Amino acid sequence: MGAELGKYKSCVSARSTDKEILKHAQDGGIVSSLFAYALDEGIIDGAIVAANKEFYAKYPSKCIQDSSNFDMIEPWRPIPAIVNTKAELLAAAGTKYNISPNIALLKEATRSFGLDKIGIVGTPCQMQAVRKAQLYPIGFRDVGASIALAVGIFCMENFPYQSILQLVEDHAAMKMESVKKMEIGKGKFWVYGKRGQVVQLPLKVTHKYEQPGCHVCMDYVANLGDISTGSVGSPDGWSTVFVRSKIGDAVWAKAIASGVFETQPIEKVKPGLELVTKLANEKITKNKNTLEARKTFGVGKALRNPYL
Protein backbone atom coordinates (compact mmCIF):
# COMPACT_ATOMS: atom_id res chain seq x y z
CA MET A 1 0.00 0.00 0.00
CA GLY A 2 1.82 3.17 1.11
CA ALA A 3 -0.70 5.85 0.18
CA GLU A 4 -3.06 5.11 3.06
CA LEU A 5 -1.92 8.09 5.15
CA GLY A 6 -1.98 10.57 2.28
CA LYS A 7 0.71 13.14 1.59
CA TYR A 8 2.09 14.89 4.63
CA LYS A 9 5.00 17.10 5.51
CA SER A 10 5.22 16.14 9.16
CA CYS A 11 3.44 14.09 11.78
CA VAL A 12 3.51 14.46 15.56
CA SER A 13 1.57 13.54 18.64
CA ALA A 14 0.27 16.75 20.19
CA ARG A 15 -1.81 18.21 22.97
CA SER A 16 -3.10 21.69 23.64
CA THR A 17 -1.33 23.68 26.35
CA ASP A 18 -4.61 25.45 27.16
CA LYS A 19 -6.14 23.79 30.23
CA GLU A 20 -9.55 25.30 29.59
CA ILE A 21 -9.69 23.92 26.05
CA LEU A 22 -8.54 20.49 27.25
CA LYS A 23 -11.47 20.40 29.68
CA HIS A 24 -13.90 20.68 26.77
CA ALA A 25 -11.94 18.73 24.18
CA GLN A 26 -12.53 15.27 22.77
CA ASP A 27 -8.85 14.34 22.88
CA GLY A 28 -5.88 16.70 22.60
CA GLY A 29 -7.92 19.85 21.87
CA ILE A 30 -6.16 20.25 18.53
CA VAL A 31 -9.01 21.67 16.47
CA SER A 32 -10.24 24.10 19.14
CA SER A 33 -6.72 25.34 19.94
CA LEU A 34 -5.75 25.70 16.29
CA PHE A 35 -8.85 27.73 15.53
CA ALA A 36 -8.52 29.81 18.72
CA TYR A 37 -4.94 30.60 17.75
CA ALA A 38 -5.84 31.29 14.11
CA LEU A 39 -8.64 33.64 15.23
CA ASP A 40 -6.26 35.49 17.56
CA GLU A 41 -3.65 35.86 14.85
CA GLY A 42 -6.09 36.88 12.15
CA ILE A 43 -5.23 33.80 10.08
CA ILE A 44 -8.98 33.15 9.99
CA ASP A 45 -11.82 35.51 10.81
CA GLY A 46 -14.30 32.77 11.63
CA ALA A 47 -14.63 29.01 11.59
CA ILE A 48 -17.33 26.56 10.58
CA VAL A 49 -17.79 23.93 13.27
CA ALA A 50 -20.35 21.42 14.46
CA ALA A 51 -22.29 22.98 17.35
CA ASN A 52 -25.42 21.81 19.15
CA LYS A 53 -28.69 22.92 20.70
CA GLU A 54 -27.08 24.57 23.74
CA PHE A 55 -24.85 26.55 21.41
CA TYR A 56 -27.85 27.54 19.31
CA ALA A 57 -29.69 28.74 22.44
CA LYS A 58 -26.77 31.06 23.25
CA TYR A 59 -25.80 32.15 19.75
CA PRO A 60 -28.83 31.80 17.46
CA SER A 61 -27.48 34.14 14.79
CA LYS A 62 -24.38 31.98 14.34
CA CYS A 63 -26.22 28.89 13.07
CA ILE A 64 -28.08 27.80 10.01
CA GLN A 65 -31.14 25.83 10.60
CA ASP A 66 -32.95 23.11 8.75
CA SER A 67 -36.73 23.07 8.96
CA SER A 68 -36.77 22.09 12.64
CA ASN A 69 -37.76 24.74 15.15
CA PHE A 70 -35.79 25.13 18.36
CA ASP A 71 -37.90 22.76 20.43
CA MET A 72 -37.49 20.01 17.84
CA ILE A 73 -33.69 19.99 18.09
CA GLU A 74 -32.61 16.92 20.02
CA PRO A 75 -29.62 16.62 22.32
CA TRP A 76 -26.49 15.56 20.41
CA ARG A 77 -27.86 16.66 17.04
CA PRO A 78 -25.05 18.66 15.38
CA ILE A 79 -25.81 22.08 14.00
CA PRO A 80 -23.29 23.67 11.65
CA ALA A 81 -22.33 27.04 13.07
CA ILE A 82 -19.89 29.92 12.60
CA VAL A 83 -17.68 30.77 15.56
CA ASN A 84 -15.71 33.99 15.91
CA THR A 85 -14.45 33.78 19.50
CA LYS A 86 -12.82 31.31 21.84
CA ALA A 87 -15.94 31.22 24.02
CA GLU A 88 -17.99 30.18 21.00
CA LEU A 89 -15.37 27.61 20.05
CA LEU A 90 -15.49 26.03 23.50
CA ALA A 91 -19.28 25.97 23.43
CA ALA A 92 -19.07 23.86 20.26
CA ALA A 93 -16.09 21.61 21.11
CA GLY A 94 -16.15 17.81 21.11
CA THR A 95 -17.05 15.05 18.68
CA LYS A 96 -20.76 14.47 17.97
CA TYR A 97 -20.54 11.13 16.16
CA ASN A 98 -23.30 11.99 13.75
CA ILE A 99 -23.56 13.94 10.53
CA SER A 100 -23.00 17.69 10.64
CA PRO A 101 -23.32 19.09 7.12
CA ASN A 102 -20.65 21.75 7.65
CA ILE A 103 -20.15 22.36 3.93
CA ALA A 104 -23.74 23.63 3.77
CA LEU A 105 -22.43 26.79 5.52
CA LEU A 106 -19.35 27.23 3.37
CA LYS A 107 -20.86 29.67 0.89
CA GLU A 108 -23.06 31.49 3.40
CA ALA A 109 -19.95 32.04 5.55
CA THR A 110 -18.66 34.40 2.85
CA ARG A 111 -22.07 36.03 2.38
CA SER A 112 -24.23 36.94 5.39
CA PHE A 113 -21.43 36.08 7.83
CA GLY A 114 -18.98 38.19 5.82
CA LEU A 115 -15.92 35.97 6.29
CA ASP A 116 -12.88 36.49 4.05
CA LYS A 117 -10.70 33.89 5.76
CA ILE A 118 -12.68 30.82 6.69
CA GLY A 119 -11.59 28.03 8.98
CA ILE A 120 -13.47 24.80 8.52
CA VAL A 121 -13.33 21.48 10.33
CA GLY A 122 -14.74 18.30 8.88
CA THR A 123 -14.49 14.62 8.13
CA PRO A 124 -12.36 13.31 5.24
CA CYS A 125 -15.36 13.39 2.88
CA GLN A 126 -15.99 17.01 3.86
CA MET A 127 -12.37 17.85 3.08
CA GLN A 128 -12.97 16.24 -0.32
CA ALA A 129 -16.00 18.51 -0.72
CA VAL A 130 -13.89 21.55 0.19
CA ARG A 131 -11.25 20.72 -2.42
CA LYS A 132 -13.84 19.92 -5.06
CA ALA A 133 -15.44 23.30 -4.29
CA GLN A 134 -12.06 24.94 -4.91
CA LEU A 135 -11.16 23.04 -8.07
CA TYR A 136 -14.65 22.65 -9.53
CA PRO A 137 -16.48 25.65 -8.03
CA ILE A 138 -19.72 24.95 -9.91
CA GLY A 139 -21.91 26.40 -7.18
CA PHE A 140 -19.29 28.13 -5.02
CA ARG A 141 -18.77 31.56 -6.50
CA ASP A 142 -15.99 33.56 -4.81
CA VAL A 143 -15.52 30.98 -2.04
CA GLY A 144 -12.44 28.92 -2.89
CA ALA A 145 -9.83 31.59 -2.23
CA SER A 146 -11.49 32.47 1.09
CA ILE A 147 -10.80 29.07 2.63
CA ALA A 148 -7.87 29.85 4.92
CA LEU A 149 -7.56 26.71 7.05
CA ALA A 150 -9.24 23.35 6.54
CA VAL A 151 -8.77 20.90 9.39
CA GLY A 152 -9.71 17.28 8.75
CA ILE A 153 -10.52 14.72 11.41
CA PHE A 154 -9.84 10.99 11.18
CA CYS A 155 -12.99 9.05 10.41
CA MET A 156 -13.76 5.37 10.04
CA GLU A 157 -17.45 5.99 9.41
CA ASN A 158 -20.23 8.29 10.53
CA PHE A 159 -23.78 7.74 11.79
CA PRO A 160 -27.12 9.32 10.98
CA TYR A 161 -28.63 11.03 14.04
CA GLN A 162 -31.27 8.35 14.41
CA SER A 163 -28.57 5.66 14.57
CA ILE A 164 -26.89 7.39 17.49
CA LEU A 165 -30.30 7.69 19.13
CA GLN A 166 -30.85 3.97 18.76
CA LEU A 167 -27.34 3.07 19.94
CA VAL A 168 -27.49 5.28 23.01
CA GLU A 169 -31.10 4.77 24.07
CA ASP A 170 -31.80 1.21 22.95
CA HIS A 171 -28.42 -0.51 23.12
CA ALA A 172 -26.68 1.48 25.86
CA ALA A 173 -29.97 2.20 27.67
CA MET A 174 -29.07 5.81 28.41
CA LYS A 175 -30.99 8.99 27.76
CA MET A 176 -29.48 11.21 25.08
CA GLU A 177 -29.66 14.26 27.36
CA SER A 178 -27.76 12.47 30.11
CA VAL A 179 -24.77 11.69 27.90
CA LYS A 180 -21.60 13.66 28.62
CA LYS A 181 -19.32 12.25 25.95
CA MET A 182 -19.25 9.61 23.23
CA GLU A 183 -16.11 8.02 21.93
CA ILE A 184 -14.93 5.25 19.65
CA GLY A 185 -11.67 3.72 20.76
CA LYS A 186 -10.01 0.46 21.67
CA GLY A 187 -12.47 -1.41 19.49
CA LYS A 188 -15.53 -0.17 21.38
CA PHE A 189 -18.19 2.52 21.25
CA TRP A 190 -18.15 4.28 24.62
CA VAL A 191 -20.98 6.29 26.11
CA TYR A 192 -20.16 8.35 29.20
CA GLY A 193 -23.07 9.59 31.33
CA LYS A 194 -23.16 12.85 33.21
CA ARG A 195 -23.49 10.97 36.53
CA GLY A 196 -20.32 9.05 35.80
CA GLN A 197 -21.79 5.88 34.38
CA VAL A 198 -19.98 4.32 31.40
CA VAL A 199 -21.44 1.93 28.85
CA GLN A 200 -19.43 0.24 26.15
CA LEU A 201 -20.80 -1.37 23.03
CA PRO A 202 -18.80 -3.72 20.84
CA LEU A 203 -18.34 -2.25 17.34
CA LYS A 204 -20.05 -5.38 16.00
CA VAL A 205 -23.28 -3.83 17.33
CA THR A 206 -22.67 -0.40 15.79
CA HIS A 207 -21.77 -1.54 12.26
CA LYS A 208 -25.31 -1.92 10.98
CA TYR A 209 -26.10 1.66 12.07
CA GLU A 210 -23.33 3.22 9.98
CA GLN A 211 -24.20 5.65 7.24
CA PRO A 212 -24.19 3.65 3.97
CA GLY A 213 -22.44 6.46 2.06
CA CYS A 214 -19.39 5.95 4.27
CA HIS A 215 -18.79 2.51 2.83
CA VAL A 216 -17.36 3.82 -0.45
CA CYS A 217 -14.95 6.24 1.24
CA MET A 218 -11.23 5.65 0.64
CA ASP A 219 -9.90 8.16 3.12
CA TYR A 220 -9.33 7.51 6.82
CA VAL A 221 -6.99 10.33 7.86
CA ALA A 222 -8.40 13.30 5.92
CA ASN A 223 -5.78 13.34 3.17
CA LEU A 224 -7.09 16.64 1.81
CA GLY A 225 -7.06 18.71 4.99
CA ASP A 226 -4.41 21.38 5.45
CA ILE A 227 -3.91 19.68 8.78
CA SER A 228 -5.59 16.49 9.92
CA THR A 229 -5.95 15.07 13.37
CA GLY A 230 -7.48 12.28 15.43
CA SER A 231 -6.91 10.33 18.60
CA VAL A 232 -5.72 7.14 16.92
CA GLY A 233 -2.00 6.48 17.29
CA SER A 234 -1.48 8.72 20.30
CA PRO A 235 -1.76 8.10 24.06
CA ASP A 236 -4.98 9.05 25.88
CA GLY A 237 -5.48 12.80 25.99
CA TRP A 238 -3.18 13.33 23.02
CA SER A 239 -3.90 13.52 19.29
CA THR A 240 -2.03 12.46 16.19
CA VAL A 241 -1.50 15.40 13.83
CA PHE A 242 -0.59 15.30 10.13
CA VAL A 243 0.56 18.57 8.61
CA ARG A 244 -0.17 18.31 4.90
CA SER A 245 -0.32 21.48 2.80
CA LYS A 246 1.81 24.62 2.59
CA ILE A 247 -0.93 26.53 4.40
CA GLY A 248 -1.09 23.86 7.09
CA ASP A 249 2.67 23.84 7.47
CA ALA A 250 2.85 27.61 7.93
CA VAL A 251 0.02 27.73 10.47
CA TRP A 252 1.29 24.73 12.43
CA ALA A 253 4.84 26.09 12.62
CA LYS A 254 3.58 29.43 13.95
CA ALA A 255 1.31 27.74 16.47
CA ILE A 256 4.16 25.57 17.77
CA ALA A 257 6.47 28.58 18.00
CA SER A 258 3.78 30.35 20.03
CA GLY A 259 3.50 27.46 22.45
CA VAL A 260 -0.07 26.53 21.57
CA PHE A 261 0.76 22.81 21.64
CA GLU A 262 3.15 20.49 23.35
CA THR A 263 4.33 17.73 21.05
CA GLN A 264 6.07 14.38 21.10
CA PRO A 265 7.67 12.71 18.11
CA ILE A 266 5.15 10.26 16.69
CA GLU A 267 7.90 7.62 16.55
CA LYS A 268 8.23 7.80 20.33
CA VAL A 269 4.60 7.28 21.30
CA LYS A 270 2.51 4.14 21.55
CA PRO A 271 0.68 2.82 19.61
CA GLY A 272 1.99 5.27 17.02
CA LEU A 273 1.65 5.35 13.25
CA GLU A 274 1.59 1.58 13.07
CA LEU A 275 -1.97 1.55 14.37
CA VAL A 276 -3.04 4.48 12.19
CA THR A 277 -1.66 2.68 9.14
CA LYS A 278 -3.36 -0.56 10.12
CA LEU A 279 -6.77 1.08 10.59
CA ALA A 280 -6.40 3.14 7.40
CA ASN A 281 -5.67 -0.02 5.44
CA GLU A 282 -8.58 -1.81 7.05
CA LYS A 283 -10.96 0.96 6.03
CA ILE A 284 -9.60 1.23 2.50
CA THR A 285 -9.58 -2.52 1.92
CA LYS A 286 -13.11 -2.96 3.27
CA ASN A 287 -14.47 -0.10 1.18
CA LYS A 288 -12.61 -1.17 -1.96
CA ASN A 289 -14.40 -4.47 -1.57
CA THR A 290 -17.71 -2.61 -1.26
CA LEU A 291 -16.99 -0.69 -4.46
CA GLU A 292 -16.02 -3.93 -6.16
CA ALA A 293 -19.23 -5.61 -5.01
CA ARG A 294 -21.27 -2.68 -6.32
CA LYS A 295 -19.99 -3.49 -9.84
CA THR A 296 -21.80 -6.81 -9.82
CA PHE A 297 -24.60 -5.89 -7.46
CA GLY A 298 -27.50 -6.87 -9.68
CA VAL A 299 -27.92 -9.25 -12.57
CA GLY A 300 -25.90 -7.48 -15.23
CA LYS A 301 -26.58 -4.20 -13.40
CA ALA A 302 -24.03 -2.21 -11.43
CA LEU A 303 -24.49 0.40 -8.75
CA ARG A 304 -22.99 3.78 -9.58
CA ASN A 305 -19.32 4.44 -8.88
CA PRO A 306 -18.68 8.12 -8.07
CA TYR A 307 -14.95 7.80 -8.68
CA LEU A 308 -15.26 7.02 -12.41
Next chain:
Amino acid sequence: MADKITLGYTHLSGCTGCTVALADNYAGLLTLLDRYVDLKYMPTLADARHVQKVDVSLVEGSVCINDKLAVEELKETREKSAVVVALGGCACYGNITRFSRGGQQNQPAHEAFLPIGDVIKVDVFIPGCAPTPQMIRNVAVMAYLLLKGTKEQKDLATAYLTPLMKLTENTSACFCELMTNVINQGLCMGCGSCAAACPVNAITMEYGKPQGERDLCIKCGACYAQCPRGFFNTDVISEYEAINEAIMAALQ
Protein backbone atom coordinates in the same frame (compact mmCIF):
# COMPACT_ATOMS: atom_id res chain seq x y z
CA MET B 1 0.17 35.87 -30.56
CA ALA B 2 0.24 32.73 -32.59
CA ASP B 3 -0.02 30.55 -29.55
CA LYS B 4 -3.45 31.73 -28.52
CA ILE B 5 -6.52 29.57 -28.88
CA THR B 6 -9.48 31.07 -30.68
CA LEU B 7 -12.75 31.46 -28.82
CA GLY B 8 -16.30 32.24 -29.84
CA TYR B 9 -19.38 32.96 -27.77
CA THR B 10 -22.81 32.05 -29.08
CA HIS B 11 -25.66 33.63 -27.18
CA LEU B 12 -29.00 31.86 -27.42
CA SER B 13 -31.88 31.90 -24.94
CA GLY B 14 -29.97 32.98 -21.87
CA CYS B 15 -30.27 36.01 -19.60
CA THR B 16 -26.67 37.25 -20.09
CA GLY B 17 -25.89 36.14 -16.53
CA CYS B 18 -23.30 33.72 -17.93
CA THR B 19 -21.71 36.59 -19.86
CA VAL B 20 -21.59 38.65 -16.69
CA ALA B 21 -20.04 35.71 -14.81
CA LEU B 22 -17.32 35.49 -17.48
CA ALA B 23 -16.71 39.23 -17.22
CA ASP B 24 -16.62 39.00 -13.43
CA ASN B 25 -13.15 37.51 -13.71
CA TYR B 26 -12.15 41.19 -14.05
CA ALA B 27 -8.37 41.41 -14.45
CA GLY B 28 -8.26 37.64 -14.88
CA LEU B 29 -10.38 37.97 -18.02
CA LEU B 30 -8.03 40.60 -19.41
CA THR B 31 -5.04 38.35 -18.74
CA LEU B 32 -6.83 35.46 -20.44
CA LEU B 33 -7.52 37.63 -23.49
CA ASP B 34 -3.99 39.05 -23.51
CA ARG B 35 -2.14 35.79 -23.33
CA TYR B 36 -4.22 32.77 -24.03
CA VAL B 37 -7.40 33.50 -25.89
CA ASP B 38 -8.26 35.32 -29.08
CA LEU B 39 -11.94 36.23 -28.79
CA LYS B 40 -13.24 35.95 -32.36
CA TYR B 41 -16.89 36.76 -31.86
CA MET B 42 -19.27 37.50 -29.02
CA PRO B 43 -22.50 39.51 -29.03
CA THR B 44 -21.77 41.63 -25.94
CA LEU B 45 -18.01 41.87 -25.53
CA ALA B 46 -16.67 41.85 -29.10
CA ASP B 47 -17.35 43.75 -32.31
CA ALA B 48 -17.79 40.60 -34.39
CA ARG B 49 -21.06 38.91 -33.54
CA HIS B 50 -21.47 36.19 -36.09
CA VAL B 51 -20.24 32.60 -35.69
CA GLN B 52 -16.75 31.97 -37.04
CA LYS B 53 -14.35 29.08 -37.19
CA VAL B 54 -12.81 28.70 -33.70
CA ASP B 55 -11.07 26.22 -31.43
CA VAL B 56 -13.56 26.57 -28.60
CA SER B 57 -17.00 28.09 -28.48
CA LEU B 58 -19.01 28.82 -25.40
CA VAL B 59 -22.76 28.63 -25.79
CA GLU B 60 -24.98 30.49 -23.37
CA GLY B 61 -28.68 29.74 -23.18
CA SER B 62 -30.96 26.97 -24.32
CA VAL B 63 -32.14 26.84 -27.91
CA CYS B 64 -35.69 27.72 -28.92
CA ILE B 65 -36.60 25.17 -31.56
CA ASN B 66 -39.37 27.46 -32.84
CA ASP B 67 -36.73 30.04 -33.69
CA LYS B 68 -35.10 29.07 -36.99
CA LEU B 69 -32.29 31.58 -36.63
CA ALA B 70 -31.31 30.27 -33.20
CA VAL B 71 -31.26 26.66 -34.38
CA GLU B 72 -29.15 27.58 -37.42
CA GLU B 73 -26.75 29.56 -35.30
CA LEU B 74 -26.34 26.62 -32.93
CA LYS B 75 -25.72 24.17 -35.78
CA GLU B 76 -23.24 26.55 -37.37
CA THR B 77 -21.47 26.85 -34.02
CA ARG B 78 -21.11 23.09 -33.93
CA GLU B 79 -19.81 22.92 -37.47
CA LYS B 80 -17.25 25.65 -36.96
CA SER B 81 -15.93 24.76 -33.49
CA ALA B 82 -13.53 22.04 -32.49
CA VAL B 83 -14.89 22.10 -28.94
CA VAL B 84 -18.36 23.22 -27.88
CA VAL B 85 -18.84 24.14 -24.23
CA ALA B 86 -22.35 24.49 -22.86
CA LEU B 87 -22.01 27.41 -20.45
CA GLY B 88 -24.50 27.60 -17.62
CA GLY B 89 -27.67 25.82 -16.58
CA CYS B 90 -29.77 26.77 -19.63
CA ALA B 91 -27.31 25.50 -22.23
CA CYS B 92 -26.58 22.32 -20.23
CA TYR B 93 -29.98 21.41 -18.89
CA GLY B 94 -32.59 23.96 -19.99
CA ASN B 95 -32.67 25.44 -16.48
CA ILE B 96 -35.46 28.00 -16.01
CA THR B 97 -36.40 27.83 -19.71
CA ARG B 98 -37.65 24.29 -18.99
CA PHE B 99 -40.73 25.97 -17.52
CA SER B 100 -41.61 27.94 -20.66
CA ARG B 101 -44.95 27.25 -22.31
CA GLY B 102 -44.80 30.19 -24.71
CA GLY B 103 -47.26 33.04 -24.92
CA GLN B 104 -44.73 35.73 -24.04
CA GLN B 105 -44.45 39.00 -26.00
CA ASN B 106 -43.22 39.64 -28.59
CA GLN B 107 -42.75 36.05 -29.75
CA PRO B 108 -45.71 34.15 -28.24
CA ALA B 109 -45.07 31.13 -30.46
CA HIS B 110 -41.55 30.65 -29.11
CA GLU B 111 -42.58 28.05 -26.58
CA ALA B 112 -40.24 25.07 -26.92
CA PHE B 113 -36.74 25.39 -25.48
CA LEU B 114 -34.16 22.60 -25.41
CA PRO B 115 -30.77 22.29 -23.81
CA ILE B 116 -28.28 22.53 -26.66
CA GLY B 117 -27.15 18.95 -26.11
CA ASP B 118 -30.53 17.78 -27.40
CA VAL B 119 -29.80 19.40 -30.78
CA ILE B 120 -26.02 19.16 -31.24
CA LYS B 121 -23.20 17.17 -29.73
CA VAL B 122 -21.69 19.07 -26.81
CA ASP B 123 -18.19 18.38 -25.49
CA VAL B 124 -18.06 20.02 -22.07
CA PHE B 125 -20.65 21.19 -19.52
CA ILE B 126 -20.21 24.06 -17.09
CA PRO B 127 -23.43 23.83 -15.07
CA GLY B 128 -24.78 26.35 -12.58
CA CYS B 129 -27.00 29.42 -12.59
CA ALA B 130 -25.03 31.49 -13.02
CA PRO B 131 -21.85 29.50 -13.60
CA THR B 132 -19.12 30.88 -11.38
CA PRO B 133 -16.34 33.13 -12.69
CA GLN B 134 -13.78 30.77 -11.12
CA MET B 135 -15.22 27.71 -12.84
CA ILE B 136 -15.19 29.47 -16.22
CA ARG B 137 -11.61 30.58 -15.54
CA ASN B 138 -10.49 27.06 -14.59
CA VAL B 139 -12.06 25.53 -17.70
CA ALA B 140 -10.56 28.27 -19.89
CA VAL B 141 -7.06 27.64 -18.54
CA MET B 142 -7.53 23.87 -18.91
CA ALA B 143 -8.85 24.25 -22.47
CA TYR B 144 -5.74 26.27 -23.32
CA LEU B 145 -3.46 23.62 -21.80
CA LEU B 146 -5.34 20.89 -23.64
CA LEU B 147 -4.79 22.55 -27.02
CA LYS B 148 -1.41 24.26 -26.56
CA GLY B 149 0.27 22.68 -23.56
CA THR B 150 3.07 20.18 -23.13
CA LYS B 151 2.28 16.47 -23.01
CA GLU B 152 2.09 16.64 -19.22
CA GLN B 153 -0.21 19.66 -19.29
CA LYS B 154 -2.43 17.98 -21.86
CA ASP B 155 -2.78 14.96 -19.59
CA LEU B 156 -3.71 17.15 -16.64
CA ALA B 157 -6.23 19.13 -18.69
CA THR B 158 -7.78 15.91 -20.01
CA ALA B 159 -8.08 14.52 -16.50
CA TYR B 160 -9.58 17.77 -15.23
CA LEU B 161 -12.09 18.08 -18.07
CA THR B 162 -13.14 14.41 -18.25
CA PRO B 163 -15.91 14.61 -15.61
CA LEU B 164 -17.26 17.77 -17.26
CA MET B 165 -17.28 15.86 -20.57
CA LYS B 166 -19.12 12.97 -18.96
CA LEU B 167 -21.78 15.33 -17.65
CA THR B 168 -22.84 15.88 -21.27
CA GLU B 169 -24.34 12.39 -21.38
CA ASN B 170 -27.41 13.70 -19.58
CA THR B 171 -29.30 16.86 -20.57
CA SER B 172 -31.85 16.81 -17.79
CA ALA B 173 -31.09 18.12 -14.30
CA CYS B 174 -33.03 18.63 -11.13
CA PHE B 175 -32.73 18.24 -7.37
CA CYS B 176 -34.13 14.76 -8.07
CA GLU B 177 -30.69 13.63 -9.22
CA LEU B 178 -29.46 13.93 -5.66
CA MET B 179 -32.18 11.44 -4.81
CA THR B 180 -31.85 9.08 -7.78
CA ASN B 181 -28.10 9.14 -8.41
CA VAL B 182 -26.73 9.76 -4.93
CA ILE B 183 -29.08 8.85 -2.08
CA ASN B 184 -30.92 6.03 -3.87
CA GLN B 185 -27.51 4.69 -4.87
CA GLY B 186 -26.36 4.61 -1.23
CA LEU B 187 -23.67 7.23 -1.77
CA CYS B 188 -24.70 10.35 0.19
CA MET B 189 -22.52 11.14 3.20
CA GLY B 190 -24.26 14.36 4.20
CA CYS B 191 -21.56 16.98 3.58
CA GLY B 192 -24.00 19.72 2.54
CA SER B 193 -22.25 20.75 -0.72
CA CYS B 194 -25.57 20.59 -2.57
CA ALA B 195 -27.30 22.92 -0.12
CA ALA B 196 -24.48 25.47 -0.43
CA ALA B 197 -24.34 25.18 -4.23
CA CYS B 198 -28.07 25.69 -4.83
CA PRO B 199 -28.54 29.25 -6.16
CA VAL B 200 -32.17 29.44 -5.03
CA ASN B 201 -31.80 27.89 -1.55
CA ALA B 202 -34.14 25.07 -2.52
CA ILE B 203 -32.08 22.57 -0.52
CA THR B 204 -31.87 22.28 3.26
CA MET B 205 -30.07 19.59 5.21
CA GLU B 206 -32.47 17.57 7.36
CA TYR B 207 -30.72 15.22 9.76
CA GLY B 208 -27.64 15.35 7.56
CA LYS B 209 -29.37 14.59 4.26
CA PRO B 210 -30.57 17.00 1.56
CA GLN B 211 -34.23 17.90 1.43
CA GLY B 212 -35.30 19.57 -1.82
CA GLU B 213 -38.12 22.03 -2.15
CA ARG B 214 -38.86 20.85 -5.66
CA ASP B 215 -41.14 23.76 -6.54
CA LEU B 216 -38.21 26.09 -5.98
CA CYS B 217 -35.75 24.04 -8.06
CA ILE B 218 -34.86 25.79 -11.31
CA LYS B 219 -33.11 22.73 -12.81
CA CYS B 220 -29.66 24.29 -13.13
CA GLY B 221 -27.74 21.14 -12.22
CA ALA B 222 -25.38 22.82 -9.72
CA CYS B 223 -26.23 20.55 -6.77
CA TYR B 224 -25.49 17.27 -8.46
CA ALA B 225 -22.43 18.55 -10.30
CA GLN B 226 -21.03 19.95 -7.04
CA CYS B 227 -21.74 16.78 -5.04
CA PRO B 228 -18.50 14.93 -4.20
CA ARG B 229 -20.43 11.73 -4.73
CA GLY B 230 -21.74 13.00 -8.09
CA PHE B 231 -18.23 12.81 -9.47
CA PHE B 232 -14.94 12.73 -7.66
CA ASN B 233 -11.78 12.25 -9.69
CA THR B 234 -9.38 11.53 -6.85
CA ASP B 235 -6.26 11.82 -9.02
CA VAL B 236 -7.06 15.40 -10.01
CA ILE B 237 -8.61 16.70 -6.78
CA SER B 238 -5.79 15.26 -4.64
CA GLU B 239 -3.48 17.60 -6.56
CA TYR B 240 -5.61 20.61 -5.64
CA GLU B 241 -2.71 22.57 -4.24
CA ALA B 242 -0.49 22.33 -7.33
CA ILE B 243 -3.39 22.87 -9.74
CA ASN B 244 -4.71 25.93 -7.89
CA GLU B 245 -1.21 27.37 -7.84
CA ALA B 246 -0.72 26.70 -11.55
CA ILE B 247 -4.01 28.38 -12.44
CA MET B 248 -3.23 31.41 -10.31
CA ALA B 249 0.28 31.61 -11.77
CA ALA B 250 -1.12 31.47 -15.30
CA LEU B 251 -3.23 34.53 -14.54
CA GLN B 252 -0.55 36.59 -12.79
